[in-house]
Amino acid sequence: MMAPAAALAQAATDEGEIIVTALRRDTRIQETPLAISAVTGAMLERSGTTSFTDLTRNAPSLRIVDSGPGNRRVLIRGIQSSGEPTVGVYFDETPVSGSVSTSSDAAGSTPDFRLFDVERAEVLRGPRGTLFGSGSMGGTLRVIFEKPKSDRVEAAFSANMSSVRSGGYGGSVDGMINLPVVEDKVAVRLVGFYNRFAGYVDNIVYRRNDINDGRSYGGRALVRITPVERLTVDLSAFFEDVATDSPRWVAETGIDYATDGRSASGNYDRNRMYNGTVRYDFDAFTLTGVSSYFDRSRTVVGDVSDTFNGRDTAAGCRTYLQRNARACTDAELPGYLRQTREIQVSSLYQPQNVKNWINELRVSSAGDGAFNWTAGLFMEDRKTVVRSTLVLGDPQTGQLLSPTDPYNIRYDRTINDKLKQKAAFIELSYKFFDKLTLTAGTRYFDFNKVVGGRIDQGQIHYSSVVTPYQEVNYQEDGFIYKFNLSYQHNRDILVYAQAAQGFRPGGVNQVIGLPAELAGYSSDSLWNYELGVKTTLAPGVYFNVAGYRIDWDNLQVSARTSGTGSVFGLIANAGAARIYGAEAELSATPVTGLMLAGNVGFTDAKLSKDQVSTIVTATGRKGDRLAYVPRLTASVSADYTTPLSDTLELTMRADASHVGSSWSTLAPADVFRRFIPAYEVVNLRAGMQGPDGDWGVYLYVANLLDDVAINSASSSSNTGGKTLTFSLPPRTFGMNFTKRF
Structure with a gap:
């Protein structure tokens, strides 16, 4: 690995030459003084990646708690708790948002657009609050799609078929066409897909197999207009529709991938996203204006029959x-x-809608001098409406009865949640002696959150009664900061030290009837102290390592009011956490056609204070491990391509990943705490392709060892103490065909 062939120097170096925009301006990844992982669209295609959940194989300390399509929680460096997201997820210039649901937990339902025709994906580890705002206190995940090209006609097609062990059959079709409209001025790029999920969960009560099959379809339309050389206008519209029963299964059945659910569970999700981005390149700086509108309509159905046992x-x-x-x-x-x-045969049926309008105006230096800078203004206006109803199921089939029939509704609550946020940010960098660079940044934020709700039909088992509409609001403003010192010893060695702050908004609890002094909770924030080294050991051989400590204060936690007769569940601020961690990444091309990559992340995340205040008592105590944070994650991959003739290549890929064990809640004494065991996943892929990548036929197997890879296990009073489990599918065989025109 330390002596790559000279003939591969250019091809190998290309991976290290990936250009990223983590600083809101173009920089070479190995010269960007941040912990950042990036993967190109070609690499994603080679690995068969279609969802951002697969990016965990490419970035250390990235963890995605996957509870099925539309129900994903993204974590970086162990920053996880209830409330607003701790990781910002961006598709192009648009941050996407989950629904606050009935528990004020928007972080648990991150939407996921399909990854086809992608330019690159970036995982920025550590706080990115100054440039990317609230929700990026743990880091930022960005997916940048390919843009229209006005100088060529091109198209791509991919078809996939799969079969899950002891499960069903799945398949997908993806397509892209790029059309110039006015040569060198206007182009359109259209992408569409249809995906059929292969079911593998069986219901042993109603003797139905593969109940979690489902489908998704959608696409995007992009237009790029370049009326003059310096001006670029990008317009885009995204659409995705997902309908699937829940892949959750119940551990207490004693059978893997089996549930004894008596009523329906599922997710029915429709996402629409529109964006306009205008960029003008002046001689000394670039002006960028962004306006995005995100509209998400989602219905979550969850079996709660066991609550009433x-x-x-x-x-x-x-x-x-x-x-x-x-x-x-x-x-x-x-x-x-x-x-x-x-x-005793019923589900919570929860239609919910999120409308988020986001605007940003920023100015960035051209980046070719000693002094570089980025400054901007940001505005967000998010409105969420959630209706939560308890709907009867058919005791003979488990199918949900009509939610439009008043007789079938046994509880009815509505929540309105509004978040308005304004911010101004600036980041300045100056290079001394052509090697030493000092960066300082700050962000001023001002947000206001208003939450209102009513109960139209009470439920004695929920201790709820009919309640008229009530509304409360919470406002907060403040500053966060970032400091970075980097030393570029030469093109092959970069050393950096950073202290950066991250935050997320506070809010107002949705609990109707809660005393006014308990309604609001403030933002929580953290400081990340980090030391990192980026090296090019030889042409095409890159090794990066970083160590960090995070001090997280004023945590937003799920809690209950203290004292006798405490009945109000809420989010409050209590306790603190300290996280120590280290990350390492290695990529290399040791011989012609062979690419090797590996990464490892260690995270020790524990509470440093008891979660107790004068208002609430939460479950956590000093020394408790944070939930869903494994101490060790690691992955390795090998990708080999060799010519068989002038028109044919053989390609093979193997990757393996390890995810350490974790716990579902903080306190060892919590009766609902569940252990999540470690697991390993091995994937293989091999096939034939054209030398220019214009076509390919591949066979693959995912989860080769057929490990029961549990990524989420939880229990509560709503499950009657049973353990709801989400996992990766069992061993899956498949075939993939690709063609480019």
Whole structure:
């Protein structure tokens, strides 16, 4: 690996020459003084990547808790807790948003657009609050799609077929066409896809197999207009529709990938995203204006039948109907028993909509002098509406009864959540002696959050009653900072030290009837202290390493009011965490046609203070490990291509990843805490292709070792104490055909 062939120097160097825009201006990745991983579209295609969940194989310390399409939580460096996202997820210039749902937890439902026809993906590790704003306190994940080209006609096509062990069949079709409209002035690029999910979860109650099959379809249209050389206008529209039953299964059945659910669970998601980006290149700087509108309509269905187990008794009538004031009479008991038994086959049916309008104006230096800078203004206006209803299921089939029939609805609550945010930011860099660069940045933020809600139909088992609309608001402003010192010893060695701050907005709890002094919770913030080295050991051999410490204060946590009779679940600020970690990445081309890559991340994330305040008592105590944060993650890959003739190449790829064990909640004494075991996943891919990549036929196997790779396991009163489990699919065989025109 230390002595790559001279003939490969140019090809190998290209990977290290990836140009990224993590500083909001173009820089070579090995000369960017940040912990950043980047992968080109060609690399994604070679590995068969179609979702950003697969990017965990390319970046250390990146963790995605995958609960199925539309239900993904993105974590970097162990920064995870309830509330707003801790990682900013961008598609081109647009940050995408999850729904706050009924638990104020927007981080748990990150949407995922399909990765086809991608220019590159970037994973920025560590706080990026000064340039990317709130939600980037742990880092930022960016996907940059290919843009229209006005000098050529081109097209691409990919077809995929797959079969899951003891499961169903899946398939997908992706296509792209690029059309010049006015030569060198206007071009259009159209991308579309259809995807059929292969089911593998069986329902043992109704004897139905592969219940989590489903489908998604969508696409995007992009227009690039360059009326003059210096001016670029990009317009885009994205659409995606997802419909699938939930892939969750229940550990207590004793059978992997099996559920004993009695009512429906699933996700039905429609995403629309529109963006206009205008860029004008002046001699000394570039002016960029961005306006984006994100519209997400989503219905989440979750089986909660087990919540009501054992309550259809006279004792239950006394507890829930009469609130322990007296026993139920002979006239009251039959009605209570009938209504309680009906909801023992029921689901929470939650339609929700997010509309987010985002505008940004920024100016960046040309980047060819000693002094470089970026400054800008940002505005966000997000509106969310969530309706949560308890809907009866058919006890014979488990299918949900019509949610439009009032008889089938046994609980009805509506939440309105509005977030308005304004910010101004600036980052300045100056290079001393042509080697030493000092960077300083700050961001001023001002946000206002308003939350209102009502209960139109109460539910005795939820201790809720009809409540008129109530509204509260919370406002906060402040500054965050970043300092970076880097030393470019030569083109092959870069050393940097950084102290950077990250934050996310506070808000208002959605709990109707909560005392006013408990309604609001403030933003939480952290400082990340980091030391890193980036090296080019030989032409085409890159080794980067970073170590860090994170001090996270005023955590937003799920909690309950303190004292006797505490009944209000809410988000509050309590406790602190300290995280130590290290990351290393290596890529190399040791012989002709062979590319090797590997990365490893170590994260020790624990509470440094008890989660106790004068207002709330949460579950965490000093020394508890943060939830869903494995101590060790690692991956390796090998990609080999060799010519068989002038018109034919053989290509082979193998990759393996390890994810360490973790826990689902903080406290060892928590009865709902679940252990998530470590797992390893091995994938193989091999095929024949044209020497110019204009066509290819590939066979692949995912999860070769058929490991039960659990990435999420949780329990609560809504599950009756059962463990809801989400995992990667079992061993999957497939075939892929690609063609470029």
